[in-house]
Amino acid sequence: MNTLKTIICGYGLLNSLLLSAQDKPFPENIPYQAKIEVSTEALEKLFHSTGACKLQLSAAFQLNGNIQNHTEKGPLVSTVLVSTENMRGAMLSLSRSVKPDGSIQYTGHLLRLHDPDGMLLVEKDGHYFFIRAEQRYLVAE
Amino acid sequence: MKNRLPYIFLLLLLHMHGGTSAQAPLLNSYPPAAATVYLDFDGATVEGTLWNENGKIVAEPSGLSAATITWIFRKIADHFTLFNLNLTTDPEMYARAPIYQRTRIIITPNGDWYGPAAGVSAVGSFVWGDETPAWVFTDHLTNNPLFIAAAATHEIGHTLGLQHQSLYDSYGIMISELSGGENNIFSNEAPLMGVPFYKNADWIKGSSSAGAANIQNDTALIAGAPNNIGYRKNLIIPGEGFNQKSEAVKIETQQPGSIGLNSTGEYAYRLFDITGRLLTEGPLRKGWNQIQANSAAKAVLVLQWYSEEGSGSQKIVL
Numbered sequence: 001m002n003t004l005k006t007i008i009c010g011y012g013l014l015n016s017l018l019l020s021a022q023d024k025p026f027p028e029n030i031p032y033q034a035k036i037e038v039s040t041e042a043l044e045k046l047f048h049s050t051g052a053c054k055l056q057l058s059a060a061f062q063l064n065g066n067i068q069n070h071t072e073k074g075p076l077v078s079t080v081l082v083s084t085e086n087m088r089g090a091m092l093s094l095s096r097s098v099k100p101d102g103s104i105q106y107t108g109h110l111l112r113l114h115d116p117d118g119m120l121l122v123e124k125d126g127h128y129f130f131i132r133a134e135q136r137y138l139v140a141e
Numbered sequence: 142m143k144n145r146l147p148y149i150f151l152l153l154l155l156h157m158h159g160g161t162s163a164q165a166p167l168l169n170s171y172p173p174a175a176a177t178v179y180l181d182f183d184g185a186t187v188e189g190t191l192w193n194e195n196g197k198i199v200a201e202p203s204g205l206s207a208a209t210i211t212w213i214f215r216k217i218a219d220h221f222t223l224f225n226l227n228l229t230t231d232p233e234m235y236a237r238a239p240i241y242q243r244t245r246i247i248i249t250p251n252g253d254w255y256g257p258a259a260g261v262s263a264v265g266s267f268v269w270g271d272e273t274p275a276w277v278f279t280d281h282l283t284n285n286p287l288f289i290a291a292a293a294t295h296e297i298g299h300t301l302g303l304q305h306q307s308l309y310d311s312y313g314i315m316i317s318e319l320s321g322g323e324n325n326i327f328s329n330e331a332p333l334m335g336v337p338f339y340k341n342a343d344w345i346k347g348s349s350s351a352g353a354a355n356i357q358n359d360t361a362l363i364a365g366a367p368n369n370i371g372y373r374k375n376l377i378i379p380g381e382g383f384n385q386k387s388e389a390v391k392i393e394t395q396q397p398g399s400i401g402l403n404s405t406g407e408y409a410y411r412l413f414d415i416t417g418r419l420l421t422e423g424p425l426r427k428g429w430n431q432i433q434a435n436s437a438a439k440a441v442l443v444l445q446w447y448s449e450e451g452s453g454s455q456k457i458v459l
Contacts, residue, residue: 069189071272077240079271081189091191095271097241107269111191114256136318136350139191140299141258 035129036061038121043106043128046080047096053082061130063092088112094121109138166207170218170228172413172445173454176370177238178228178267178297179245180217181274182210187247190273191263192255200249203279209286213248216290217297220333220344224364225371237447242267242368244300245274246293252278259292262299268367275300291337298334298344301363301370305350306332313353320347334359390425390446390455397459400432400444408446434459 038057045055047070055063065084068091072078075098082092090112097105106128108121118135121128165182184202192198203210210230218228229235235243244267255261259282262275275296282288308320317323322331322340331340332347334357344359351357364370390408394401400412404425411422412432420434425446434442445454 068193071189077270079189081191081193083194089194091194093191093271093273095269097270107271109191109263113192113194137304138264139261140264140305141261 035122035131038128038130040104040106040128043094043096043108046082046094047078049080057130062086065092084110090115090118111135111138113139165203165210165230167231168211168214168229169231169234169413170214170221171225171373172227172229172234172411172443173456174225174227174370174373175239176224176226176242176267176368177235177244178221178226178300179232179235179238179243180214180228180230180293181232181245181247182230183232184249185245185247185274187274190271192273192276195254198254200247200276201251203248204250205248205279205284205286205289213286213290213293216287217294220294220342221297223360223372225373226363240270242370244297245272246277246296246300247274248277248279248289248293250278250280250284252276252281257281259288260296262296264299264304265302265367267300267302288338291333291342294333294342295337298359298363301368303334303349303359303362304357306334306345306347306357306359307350307353308335309348309353315350315353318350332359390444392444392455392457393429395457395459398434400434400442400457400459402430402432402444403428404430404446410444410446413443413445 036058038061042055042057046053046067049055049067050070052066053063057063063082063084064086065082068081068083070078070080077095077097079093079095082094084090084092087110090110092108092110094106094108099105105123106121110119110130112118116135117132118138119130120133120138121130182203182205185200187193187198187200205213214228214230221228227234235245252258252261255276255278258278260275260277263269263273266273266275277289277293277296279289282292305318306320307315308317308323309315320332320335322328322335329340331337331342332345333342334344344363346356346358349355349357364372389405391403392400393403402425404427406427408425409422410425410432412420412434414420420442421432423432432444442457442459443454444457
């Protein structure tokens, strides 16, 4: 009888572990590396998309979602907000600005409120990367 | 009906007394500064930001009286007197500020859409340029003006890139992410980026939430890159402006109640008293202009002028 109880309990525990593993919060369920490089062409495409979008930002990073809005803030700055579908509803906010020297700069973040981590778009030597960051450093109370 | 009259009267009286949802008075802490923090007490509809996971957020007006808003504004502004930064309740001032040097703090009663917090901000959003606001939830602060001012200052700090000031033990293990100034029990001071509610709170240089060894100098971070706000110039000499359009308008006569000036172009102007209260505004035409100051016989005023080409400002002593 005790053996049966142990087997049932063990099975239940295993099941709950498997289920929780399937339901890991964002960004656990996206391919994670120290940094994911994204091309400026892919970023630029987002500013020309409307409605549902499916975009391969990099080999390891596909974005499925809906463009929530696209705002022009004067002639030099525009922002696009994407509600993701394959990242548990995390929001990608992306800004595109024209600097005084005519170059284009992108800034952005991919966040889901109250999750432990988020992704930040950073630029280094002309290349853009999404890097993972603890969300308490991005959103603070 | 007769029996109901006292109740109707009482309701009317309560309405008059509680008629607190007045539009916020137009206040500015330092109009010459381009970098701007807009304290929005008037309610707002927010869309298209990282806060909108569940759609549009309709933030109600703070419901605070003009006197309370003014008190809170002054309390917050006291913490920023060091910086070349204008705090304003005027949406037009916010609209004119450089997009990479501005932020909006929405002070609203209800933050249920976010959760049980007194406020929330995106760290560093002051320079994002994408209109991401920060929030202060007054119901969670028991509508206490002192707490609201402290929380708003704290959230502004976050938008300017500051992390929390934290408390660590001697081994560097975090005791509390938010320091309440416990490291000196004889002191009545606490960090603004910790728990700023119960002691005299100020910017400090101390261990941030990033680690005991990560020393955060609040004032240096606020003033420095990427905010590039800098510190205020202590002395503003009439006639010696401090930005590119400072020579565009020349004050010729300064008398109580009246200012005469020559403008090199067409601008709009705004005249503030030294506390930042807007006295008057209007257009400046090229050439001679006379502005009625409508102020006390002796006063220190700040005249700001602006157009699409630029802006300038000048302190005037009448």
